Amino acid sequence: MASIPTVNVIGAGLAGSEAAWHIANMGVNVRLYEMRPSKMTPAHHTEQFAELVCTNSLRANQLANAAGLLKAEMRQMDSIVMQAAEHHAVPAGGALAVDRDTFSAEITAAITALPNVEIINEEITSLPDGITVVATGPLTAASLAKSIQAFNDEDDLHFFDAAAPILTKDSIDMDKVYLKSRYDRGEAAYLNCPMTEAEFDVFYDALIHAEMAEAHDFENSDVFEGCMPIEVMAQRGRQTMLFGPLKPVGLEDPKTGKQPFAVVQLRQDDAAGDLYNIVGFQTHLKWGEQKRVFSLIPGLENVEFVRYGVMHRNTFMKSPKLLTPTYQTQQRPDLFFAGQMTGVEGYIESAASGIVAGTNAARLALGLEPVVFPTDTMMGAMAHYITHTSASNFQPMNANFGIMPKLKQRIRDKRERNTAISERALADLTTFKDETLTVNN
Numbered sequence: 001m002a003s004i005p006t007v008n009v010i011g012a013g014l015a016g017s018e019a020a021w022h023i024a025n026m027g028v029n030v031r032l033y034e035m036r037p038s039k040m041t042p043a044h045h046t047e048q049f050a051e052l053v054c055t056n057s058l059r060a061n062q063l064a065n066a067a068g069l070l071k072a073e074m075r076q077m078d079s080i081v082m083q084a085a086e087h088h089a090v091p092a093g094g095a096l097a098v099d100r101d102t103f104s105a106e107i108t109a110a111i112t113a114l115p116n117v118e119i120i121n122e123e124i125t126s127l128p129d130g131i132t133v134v135a136t137g138p139l140t141a142a143s144l145a146k147s148i149q150a151f152n153d154e155d156d157l158h159f160f161d162a163a164a165p166i167l168t169k170d171s172i173d174m175d176k177v178y179l180k181s182r183y184d185r186g187e188a189a190y191l192n193c194p195m196t197e198a199e200f201d202v203f204y205d206a207l208i209h210a211e212m213a214e215a216h217d218f219e220n221s222d223v224f225e226g227c228m229p230i231e232v233m234a235q236r237g238r239q240t241m242l243f244g245p246l247k248p249v250g251l252e253d254p255k256t257g258k259q260p261f262a263v264v265q266l267r268q269d270d271a272a273g274d275l276y277n278i279v280g281f282q283t284h285l286k287w288g289e290q291k292r293v294f295s296l297i298p299g300l301e302n303v304e305f306v307r308y309g310v311m312h313r314n315t316f317m318k319s320p321k322l323l324t325p326t327y328q329t330q331q332r333p334d335l336f337f338a339g340q341m342t343g344v345e346g347y348i349e350s351a352a353s354g355i356v357a358g359t360n361a362a363r364l365a366l367g368l369e370p371v372v373f374p375t376d377t378m379m380g381a382m383a384h385y386i387t388h389t390s391a392s393n394f395q396p397m398n399a400n401f402g403i404m405p406k407l408k409q410r411i412r413d414k415r416e417r418n419t420a421i422s423e424r425a426l427a428d429l430t431t432f433k434d435e436t437l438t439v440n441n
């Protein structure tokens, strides 16, 4: 019998970690290449696998929500990211947020402990031969990015993303803020900074006139809508932030019993509760300007920043032209891509794509055909979506529920309906897993 080839996985981020975990658990040897810490990306701060570079939230956790369904599917697929997330969850209302350090440490330890994973601390500079999963993310090192570009015969495609600042809890004026989750859903998890209209106006004016950090090539029009810098959002008009991160509805101030004019929310960032991030405040302002402008928020007058927000380049490929829904490239079936490079957007979506790509890479190594996940599951819908939709407009979280907007409009109790859709998707995934993915080796 021919020996089973070893699979290369490049990048131990969210997608690469899941891919390596699934390939190894299917009995196939893995060579996992990760360049950190010898070479860092502009946004990563540690050498741990699956580092969360911005928010510590993995978003909604309820089944009635597409992000929640995706998580449920990942749990069903024995996701290492979901296992670690549950072990290291921190209070976040209806969302799932984690202690970023212990979360990544658990994933690193779990993968390192697998006997059939060889970890190679090296930057890969060109696409290797053999079955390979490329999961180098939005900050793929330049030489490999060039090699991918050459392979794809594509122009450089990119847009920009930004990360939010992190603050120490001790430096927040607790007399001015209050603990509450929107509509009191879940436990009271957020610190809320209430603003009067006059305070909002001062803050708004300072924000739209604040100085941005320099970035080569950067245009405001290049940002990804889902992670838009707060100052870019503010420049769209005075009302925009009030319908976005500063939305006050469901956040009545217990001191007054009234809804403030605007509310800035702070979310716990570590298990100890010593650190908080400013929700929706990804930013590209100069660091001094972040300190000056964000200190105008009531409660943050003397706040201490442990990390300022940053802007970065974000590389992605034209998946509709280049990939199949199995995450294989059209030109080279033994070359897979996973993670944000493919156009999926977000931590959890990247990890989910790593499950599908990893499962298929292992199948190929075992002499089995790669498979397309059912399109009524989130994982299948995502793969279908990125291979049929322009990556720059990709909104994977809407892929499942968004396909039936008219139907949705007619449904009064969306939540109940969505839960039923999710339950069907999970049942289909179970059948698919039992009938198609079960491999005896």
Ligand SMILES: Cc1cc2nc3c(=O)[nH]c(=O)nc-3n(C[C@H](O)[C@H](O)[C@H](O)COP(=O)(O)OP(=O)(O)OC[C@H]3O[C@@H](n4cnc5c(N)ncnc54)[C@H](O)[C@@H]3O)c2cc1C
Pocket (backbone or CB within 6 Å): 010, 011, 012, 013, 014, 015, 016, 033, 034, 035, 036, 040, 041, 043, 044, 050, 051, 053, 054, 055, 122, 123, 124, 125, 135, 136, 137, 138, 139, 140, 141, 144, 161, 162, 163, 227, 310, 312, 338, 339, 340, 341, 345, 346, 347, 348, 350, 351
């Ligand atoms: C600044 C920033 C803010 C973000 N904010 C959010 C957010 O708030 N919420 C959210 O859901 N998503 C956010 N994202 C997106 C999120 O990072 C990605 O969705 C997710 O991390 C992508 O997973 P990935 O596995 O594709 O890439 P990553 O998690 O970035 O992993 C890629 C890995 O590949 C390694 N690598 C790169 N090149 C090479 C090479 N040549 N050789 C070897 N190793 C290499 C890197 O070191 C890294 O470990 C943000 C991204 C960035 C960069």
